[in-house]
Amino acid sequence: MDAKTKGPVAAEIEKRLIEALQPLRLEVVDDSEKHRGHAGHDSRGESHFSVLVVSQAFEGKSRVARQRMVNAALADLLAERVHALAMVTKAPSEI
Template sequence: MSSRAERLRATLLHAFPGAEVAVQDDSHRHAGHSGARPEGETHYSVRVVAPGFAGMTRLARSRAVHAALAEEFGGGMHALALELRAPGEA
């Protein structure tokens, strides 16, 4: 079985063709916080640079990522920090 980080990366690559995707599990930093579980895999930071984000607002990009990852949120993922850019954006 793959880790949640691997599933997140695969899902985002499928949802945003041509994207560069980086996923970091930050669960260890949130031990004892709301939504944290002893086994981890609850809190992540994600960076996606996708051609499909060109012309989209920050809110639209965030909604698209959350929609793509809805199943993971339903399966115990609690928090997601996002950095979403189109190619060429600083």
């Protein structure tokens, strides 16, 4: 998804993760259409996402600690707008 087709929620996720984690690589994918008709699907779209984040901030941190860092950056979106977030979090030394 490029900047022209990225929805406002995806753009906000990207912005917040850049600010919080200064990633070397960031991919934000809107998976909402895959969940049409399932619990948690929002007719507005942009309810299910996958992210890949590669950040120096993750060096030496456990998988759970990394996920908590992502969750903290997106806390209100996760509580109010985003139903599901799948994430892959890597340190640069792991790629």
